[in-house]
Amino acid sequence: MHPIIVHTTDPELYLILRYVLQQAGHVVHIASSIDGIIANVSTMAIKGAAVMALPACALVTAADRLQVHRAQLDLVAFPFAEERLPDNASQLFDFVINRPFEPLQLLDFLRSGEVEGGGSPCSEIIRFADVQIDVAARRVKRGGSQIELSPLHFRLLQHLAENTQRVVSREDLIDACWPAGANVEPRTVDIHIGRIRHKLCSCGNDLIRTIRGEGYVLK
Structure with missing residues (x-):
């Protein structure tokens, strides 16, 4: 399972995301800032994901800073309230969560980035x-x-x-x-x-x- 870093200024939303992700088997870390995300990336043994629930303008700023870490980190945007990202900002993220929030879509995205374990690995x-x-x-x-x-x-x-x-x-x-x-x-x-x-x-x-x-x- 992916290690997941959650960064949000909404404590209630963090608790919801943590519960959904942990129930799916992910290891969840909290980051209070973008610097905290970067610090977590340096300790990861495998590729992880950052789920950022922030105002749209803050998401764009955060993604700009994290672009250099895209080889180690998938970026997931969760805009606050009814906000939507600018059209030209979608390229900054691997996945965007739109409201109403459907947890299965997020979990499907995270699962699709993993190599399935068990049995003989595909050698294709x-x-x-x-x-x-x-x-x-x-x-x-x-x-x-x-x-x-x-x-x-x-x-x-x-x-x-x-x-x-x-x-x-x-x-x-x-x-x-x-x-x-x-x-x-x-x-x-x-x-x-x-x-x-x-x-x-x-x-x-x-x-x-x-x-x-x-x-x-x-x-």
């Missing part, structure tokens, strides 16, 4: 061009370089790689890579694909082709 390796995707280890290499991707970005790239024979629509990517019932705009898919493209292009030419009005395909 997916290759395209000079990219290698290790499904069990959830690692991506291009040439001799490691490409650090968040769990969401890993799922998006894996789904594209498993469907190289066709153009994958934004709706297909949402259905395959986000928890069921998540409210995801097509523009959000474009933003995350752009981040994956940027990571892959750091080690070579662009491998993701945008098909106008249809979706994406690996070339």
